[in-house]
Amino acid sequence: MDKRPIGIMDSGLGGLSVIRIMNQQLPHEKLIFVGDQGHFPYGTRTQQDVCQLALNIGEFFKRQNVKMMIIACNTATAAALSTLQQKMPFPVIGMIAPGAKGALQQEHHDSVGVIGTASTIKNHAYEKALHQLDPDVLVVEKAAQPLVSIVEHGQTGTSLAKQTVDEQLTVFDQRPVETLILGCTHFPFLAAEIQQKLGKKVTLVDPAKEAVNSAEKWLISHDACNDAALLPQSQLYSTGDVKVLESGANQWLSNSNYTCAHLEL
Incomplete structure (x- = not known):
């Protein structure tokens, strides 16, 4: 068993769709989410720029001692997956x-x-x-x-x-x-x-469903699931307006246990 959290990143609120599935399939896992709304949108940025932004978030997750990172962003997956897999000390799953x-x-x-x-x-x-x-x-x-x-x-x-x-x-x-x-x-x-x-x-x-399935398989095969009886409180961060994150979370993550805060990277 591994009680460390799982890090999930996105350029904005889209990654909440991954959290929604995680909460359904792996409800005992603690999640740390970073919605990089301060640099939104990624879809119109260069790949080099997106890669650096994703690396910054990966370094934050490293400081948070996560056991896995999910890039809940297709744009960032294309730009940064291989780099993050090389540089991070934990497994990184893309979309x-x-x-x-x-x-x-x-x-x-x-x-x-x-x-x-x-x-x-x-x-x-x-x-x-x-x-x-x-x-x-x-x-x-x-x-x-x-x-x-x-x-x-x-x-x-x-x-x-x-x-x-x-x-x-x-x-x-x-x-x-x-x-x-x-x-x-x-x-x-x-x-x-x-x-x-x-x-x-x-x-x-x-x-997102397929990525969560991949994450679940890795956790099971490495005996890294969090089997604690209590449902953990996840931490949701926005690098932009936290009120926008709160609104999205309230709309799409009903019955979930989470807090929202602003994050400077």
């Missing part, structure tokens, strides 16, 4: 490889769509990961940066959210897919609007 694997495990996956930030799509991170696993899969990519702002501003479930999703996903009208990867941790909060746009026959894949 992209688990997400690609999860998509190809679906019953219908001859054509796979990917929506993500401008940076993730520009670098073809998912397309490369998918083709490494299955060279024959058809991949349709679409940058959907405006959807990130919808989530960050608490506008999910609104007519504006539906309108923006419909506008951003029009490419799939002409190039339909069987499975769609939600290639940004903000996007699961818009799953209802996305499913409505694409139809029930399209399977949505949340890489």
Whole structure:
């Protein structure tokens, strides 16, 4: 048993989708979350810039003595995963490889769509990961940066959210897919609007779920789960406006035990 916390980072509030799944699957794990809203958005920054920001958060997690780090950000995974894995003394799990694997495990996956930030799509991170696993899969990519702002501003479930999703996903009208990867941790909060746009026959894949599955397997295989009877209190930090973090946590992490605070890195 290992009672040390797990560190989770994101550029903003999207990483709360990972915490939501962690709380469901691994409720006894203590979590330390950093939403780097002070440098939001990552999706329009250079890879070098994003890598340095992720390294700064990794160093913070090192000081917090975490037992594992999850990069709950597809953009940061593409830019910094290999560097963090080399420099951090704990295992680091990203979103992209688990997400690609999860998509190809679906019953219908001859054509796979990917929506993500401008940076993730520009670098073809998912397309490369998918083709490494299955060279024959058809991949349709679409940058959907405006959807990130919808989530960050608490506008999910609104007519504006539906309108923006419909506008951003029009490419799939002409190039339909069987499975769609939600290639940004903000996007699961818009799953209802996305499913409505694409139809029930399209399977949505949340890489956060696949990443948490990977984390759980590692913890079990290394006898590193926290089996304490009491549910721990997680610590949520924002490098920006903590009130925005509190609002998102109150909306998406109901019945969870957490505190919110500002963090200077």
